[in-house]
Every structure is written in C-alpha cells, then in structure tokens.
Amino acid sequence: MKKALTSLPGVLLATGIALLAVLIESQLPGHYIGSAVLAMFIGIAIRAVYYNETLFQEGIKFTSKKVLKFAIILLGASLNFSIILQVGSRTVFVLIFTLLTAFGGGFILGKLFKVNWKLSNMIAAGTAICGGSAIAAMAPVIEAEDGDVSYAISATFVFDMLMVIAYPIVGRLLFLSDQFFGYWSGTSINDTSSVVAASFAFSERAGEIATMVKLTRTLAIIPTVIIFSIIYYNKQLKEPNRRKEKVSVKGLVPWFIILFVLMAGLNTAGLFPADFSESLRSVSRFLMVVALAAIGLKTDIKLFVKTGWKPFVHAMVLSSLVVVVSFAVVALIIG
Template sequence: MNTTIKAYAPGILLAVVIASAAKWIESLMGQGFISASVIALFIGILLHTIRRPDPEFQKGIRFSSKMLLKFAIILLGASLNITTILQVGRISLFVMLFTLTACFGVGYFVGKAFGLNWKMSNLISAGTGICGGSAIAAIAPVIEAEDRDIAFAMSATFIFDMVMIVLFPLLGSWLGMSDTAYGLWAGTAVNDTSSVVAAGYGFSERAGDFAVMVKLTRTLAIIPTVLIFSAVQFHQTRKRSKTGRIAVKVSSIVPYFIGLFLVMACLNSLGLIPTSIASLLKSISKFCMVTALAAIGLNTSFKEMKQEGAAPMLHGFIISLLVVLVALLAIRMQLATGMFA
C-alpha cells in the first residue's frame, strides 16, 4: 500500500499544486476573465515544454488525467437539476436544438475537410456547442481521446470565449436586443460558464441571470451526448475486433462513471441531495477537473501540437461563428412569432 502511494503521490501532488496555482491566478484576474481549467492546462503544457516530468511523476500524472477526470464528472451530476429544463422552458430548448444540430452536423464535415481525427473534431464541437470544458471532460474518457485532442479542444474553446466576452455585450447593444433575448443568445452561444457570466452580466443583471439559467439547461445536453458517443465508441471497438463481434455489456455502452453521473443528477433532481452538499460536491468537482487538466497539460507536448498546424483552431473558429449566427437566427425567428420580448 505504501509503495503504491509513493508511486502515485509525486505526480498527483504536482497536478494539485498546479491546480491550486491556477485557482489563485483565476481569483486575481476577476470573475469570468479566464477559467482555472484553462490556466492549469497551459501551465502544464508550459512545464512540459521547459522540461518533461521525470519518470517518477508519470503514474500520478496519468492517474490524475484519467481517474480524477472521471471522478469530477461523477460529482458534476450533483449540481445538475433535470427540472431546470422546465424552469427555462421551450424558449431555450428551441434555440439549442438548432445550434447543437448545426454544431455537430457541420463540425463533422469541417473536421473531415481539415483532416482532423474524429475524436478531436467532436471534442471541439462539443466544447463549442454544449458547455466548454465540462462537455469536453465528459466526452473525452468515453471516446478514449488522447491528451493532445483534449488540449486542442480546450484551447480552441478558450480562445473564442475570450473574444465573445468582449464582443457580445457590444453586439447585443448594437442589435438592440432585449435583456431576455440577449441572455438567451449569450447563454446559448458562449461556451464556458465563467465566460457566460462575464458576457451576460456585461449587458445587464437581468440578462446575466437569464444567461446563466440557459447555460444550466444547455449543460444538461451532456447527458444524451455522452450516451450517443458511448454507443459510437462501442461500435468503433466492435469494428476493430477481428471477429467483428464483442460481448454486449451495459458498461460497454454506458461507462460506469457516466452511469454514476446520471444517478447523481437524478438524486439532485429529486431533492435528495441537500443544497449545501450539492454546492460542496460541485466545488470538489471543479477542483478535480482543474487538477485533471493540469495533468493533461503535463502530458501534452507543444511541439506535437504545432505539428497539427492551425486546422484545429480554424475548426473551432468556424463552429463558434456558426453557433453564434444560428443562435441569433433562431432567436430572431422566435421574436418574429412573438414567443418572447
């Protein structure tokens, strides 16, 4: 037991230190400017570039990048309330149906045109279409994505979020949008939660409140998305097998951590998890996710990322622009029908 702890401790401790530093830097920068997850990822990549971690760190780093990521997703379920859909209603669901369809549909062809592997392409689309880092973190283990794929997807999501934080309030005012319409637009088209907060409240308090509510509903899209990708991964695994047949198990289609994630979400929706406990679990989930992304950064070579060229970032730009435009078009359609003011 002591030998096992000694083998894993150095790598885990290094990831935790980076995560703690990232959280501190995030607090200095102010709400919504840049998330700790992105900061931790970039610090990890920078340290790897300066000097690759010694072998004694590798076991702990691998554990942090894989197991802690799954643990973070399980705990994330405790902060999701399926009944949120009913609170926000059909207004946001109508827009999300358009954006998600466009995001994954067009994203598939854009990824193929740029020669990206399907895992990286879909992680970028998921991060852009659903909810940034949380969606990427949830889907990555299901499709067995490489750390480099995760790093690219996170980077693409982060870069365009930074642009949206500045431009969205200005565009909303220029377009003469109401608080509700703008909140729906920001909550649907901006990716990371912290960025939604910054872009939403940058317009008005009412718009910010509604944007956050829409974002929570959008986060629930993780549930069907991971189930779909679990089935896709199962199909890919069966195709690679020599016989073309593998035993069908529930765990093959719905990984254990996704099952537990769903259990936690259901328990919270039924009111069986006290608010204080749900808040604590969400905080732990966030820190575990930041730690996992620090480890992913430590495993990611900047030289290898450079070899991929500008294609992943261009993919992210196209999909981000698509989501912004499709969401705006869908909202205009709702305004035309008098669905909301």
C-alpha cells in the same frame, strides 16, 4: 501501498498547479479565464521547461484518468432536470438548433479539414454544450488522446475570449433587449464563466437569463456522452483487432457515466440538500482543474505544431456558425 507512493509526486504536482490556477483566477479582473484552462496551460508550460517523466508519470496518469472520472461523477450532483421547466420550451427549442448545428457542422467541417473524428467531435461538444467541461467529460468515453483534449479546449477557449469582448458591444450596437441578449449569449458562448462575464457586462437581467439558459444547456452533457459512448463502442466492434479482443458490453456505457446520470437523478429528486449539492459541485470543479493540470503535463507542445492549424479553424468556423444560428432562432421566437 507501493503504487500509491509512486503516484504521490504526480498527484501533488497536479494539485499544486490546480491551486496556483485557482489563485490566479481569483486575482484576474472579471474572471474571464477559468482555472481549468489556466491549469492546463501551466501544465503544458511546465512540461516544455522541465518534466521528470519517471518521477511523475504514475501520478499524472492516475490524475488525468481516475480523478477526471470521479470529478465527472460529482458534476452530476449539480445538475437538475427540473430547470428545463423553469426556462420553458423556448430555450429547449433554441438549444435543439444550436446542438444540431454544432454536431452536424462539426461532422462536415471535420471531413472538410481532415480532422480526426475524436478531436472534431470534442470541438463540437465544447462548442455545443459548455466548453472544457463537456470536452473533459467526453474524452474518457471515446479514449481521446491528451494532446487532442488540450487542443480542443484551447481552440474553444480562444473563441470564448473574443466573444466576452465582442458580445456586449454587438448587443448594444443592435439595441438588443435583455431577454434577447440573455438567450443569445446563453445558447451560443461556450464556457459558463464566459457566458456569465459577457451577459452580466450587458445587464443584470441579461446575466440572470443567460445563466439559467446555460445551466439548461449543460444538461446536454448527459445524452451527448451516452450517444458517443455507443458510437465509440460500435466503432470498436468494427476494428479487426478489437473483434479478436472481444469488446466488452460493459464498455457500451462506461460505469462513471452511469453514476454521473444517477447523481443528476438523485439531485433532481431532491435527495441532495442545496448546500450539499453545491459542495459537491465545488469539489467536482476543483478535481476537474487538477485533472486538466495533469492533462497539460502529459501534453507535448510539439503535438500542437504537428496537429496544425486546421482544427483551430474548424473550431472558429463552427463556433461562428452556432453564434449565427442561435441569433437567428432567438430572433424567430422572441422577435
């Protein structure tokens, strides 16, 4: 009871920021900036102006860790493996190339720019899959620092804002078909809201295709977090201090990821009515906003300066590579 009371101020602050972010998003034209990104930036700004660590610390810690994991579990309820059958093998073919480009290119760029592997791979996951959601899902699996989470989301967000403006213009200049544009934007723009904004700005048909392709791409969160949980587990085994502590096998695949996959499986089996699945998705999205507000509150702006420009360039170059590879592969299969 006492712990709950000490956590309450921080939880309420993060929730208040989340509600404000949702309100701001609803008033913005085009919904180009998602509430999750807004909440994180508001949290960072509040910390820079005034932040009572003693009062808010417990609640912010709870929200950024526990609430985030719960949001990820509920996110599984909105995923459906059968969507792969709807979009066909062509989408999967393009996605394989973009995923390989993002993670392969991310590894090389991370080494080139000397970016720590956690930040580098979160940028790669955000670029490859679905921006902030993928980064947020991956962060607890690899025990990423909050500053790195904020930096990764910020870097991918900036590129998305540029793409929302540039994609429809480029699409029209190149006389792309609705189908081509839908596949291209759905497989190469990071965040779901940005995909929707850019593709529907091009045409209604392109928007429908891009949304379906993007939903398929989101499924890549599942194998990605499982693979990185195994990689991180093996990294822990190689650390001398960790060996002494006897790294638990339970950490091989975290419990919340197992529940996340289970929820996706139940939804695919049709055990969740459509309305119920949509409700859980809405709750998950809001809790994700609350968690990212807490992560913002834990992020000192000085960390961005300390981290430097290299991870930002890493994200820009990697996203550009994915855009080019996606275009080339879509051209190959669609013509």
